[in-house]
Amino acid sequence: MIRYLYDPANAITAVGLVLSTTAIYLALVGRYEIGICFALWALLADDLDGMIAKSLANRSAVTAQIGAAFDGFADLVYAAVFPAVVVLSFNAFSASAFLAAVCLMLSAALRLSYFAVFPPRCGRIRERTTAEQ
Structure with a gap:
């Protein structure tokens, strides 16, 4: 399994996960401020691995x-x-913070799952259906 990290895009995904x-x-x-900086670097790594792939x-x-599955997992971690x-930690692990965290996790997991099945068509010319012609 480790050999898949020799792929440049997967290696960058691994760096983003770190x-x-x-x-x-x-x-x-x-250390929220520094943590946010690291998360932004992870976001940059995610963009870079896609371009390289x-x-x-x-x-x-x-x-x-x-690489696509690995990238989806890395996306879930940083996003x-x-x-x-x-x-959770900024709000002293309160019940309302827990509810917000659960909503964040569910929405992000659903979003990533949806786009794994139905990839966005960005940058592609949409084919016209026979009804539109």
């Missing part, structure tokens, strides 16, 4: 599939787990 985990740690110890012409289909941890 950055996200560091951001979560920093939020838990009360699209530019790799000789990437195997299996590596691309593993849902980190904000949920910040909300």
Whole structure:
């Protein structure tokens, strides 16, 4: 499994996951500002891994599939787990903060699942259906 990290896009995803985990740690110890900086670097890594993945012409289909699943997990960490941890820890782990964190996690997981099944069509020309012609 480790060999899939030799793929440049997957390696950048791994770096983003390390950055996200560091951001979560920093939020838990009360260093929110620095944690947010690490989370923003994780977001940048997510954009970069996507650009690199699209530019790799000789990437195997299996590596691309593993990369897509790995990227989805990394997205969940920086886009849902980190904000949920910040909300919880910043609000002294109150019941209302717990409810907000649950909503963040559910909405992010649903969003990522939806786009895994129905990828956005950004940058593509939409084909006209026969009803539109």
